[in-house]
């Protein structure tokens with residue numbers, strides 16, 4: 197099993213958020229109430245001496261609002277800053293998305309297990325990001341790019357409800373220059389989407405991209421994040437139809453969380469704590485848990 201686990205935390209200051217400054221805010225997706233599109237931003241936060249691994253998350257406090265779990269979407273060891281891409285999903289995330297450079301937010305963590313890239317050395321890597329689910333995968337594929345010669349093909353499959361909700365489009369030209377293959381899907385197309393051919397795209401569910409991505413199952417590993425139904429159906433297709441080994445299909449789950457450290461029980465799925473046994477699980481483990489229920 198290619199999933200690394202973390203010990204249960206027991207430090208006395210475990211529940212005390214540490215104040216960090218917002219260095220920069222990048223607008224990723226503009227809100228469009230008519231289309232039901234929520235605003236998404238990337239906050240660049242001062243990193244200090246905080247070390248983390250791809251797939252881990254922070255409990256992030258908007259002071260006066262509350263705390264929410266957010267994945268770190270930059271590679272570990274990046275000097276100076278770390279990135280969080282946050283969607284305006286409700287009260288606390290809405291306050292975080294409204295943050296300005298110079299504001300202070302709180303962080304606890306990093307928490308959870310992580311993706312173990314070393315276990316996939318020499319393989320083709322397929323990153324399957326549904327909607328804002330691309331954010332938790334970004335630190336991982338960024339890290340793979342920093343170690344480009346360790347891997348075969350690096351393929352990004354990104355799908356969203358409509359073209360306006362694609363994430364990190366401004367980075368695609370740079371990724372492609374580094375040899376990343378990009379394939380896109382939109383549940384609903386618009387005129388502009390249909391007129392363009394690059395990156396290669398389709399109209400339909402993200403799983404439709406599996407056939408055009410040229411996956412050779414014997415040498416592929418896949419990393420999935422998105423709505424539970426996408427992880428469930430995508431994982432099943434990759435294993436049962438395309439033929440990937442179940443331990444080489446990894447998904448990262450979202451659940452309601454409070455403590456983030458295995459104490460409160462809010463994140464339990466069957467007999468696993470998503471905050472400490474996950475959030476990264478192999479398809480093998482997910483299949484053993486049964487249906488991947490939505491977080492809410």
Ligand SMILES: Cc1cc2nc3c(=O)[nH]c(=O)nc-3n(C[C@H](O)[C@H](O)[C@H](O)COP(=O)(O)OP(=O)(O)OC[C@H]3O[C@@H](n4cnc5c(N)ncnc54)[C@H](O)[C@@H]3O)c2cc1C
Nearest residue numbers: 264265266267281282283285286287288289450451452492
């Ligand atoms: C490990 C992990 C990593 C995550 N990484 C990211 C990330 O990188 N970027 C990002 O934008 N979001 C991420 N989320 C989801 C984020 O935590 C929720 O959107 C946030 O908690 C919503 O809280 P709120 O107070 O803003 O909304 P509320 O007002 O509490 O709720 C608004 C809506 O969001 C739903 N919701 C509440 N908590 C969660 C949750 N934990 N997961 C999913 N939906 C929830 C509610 O049911 C409701 O429908 C992650 C969640 C987990 C568990």
Ligand code: FES
Nearest residue numbers: 456460461463471
């Ligand atoms: S969030 Fe409290 S046990 Fe997981």
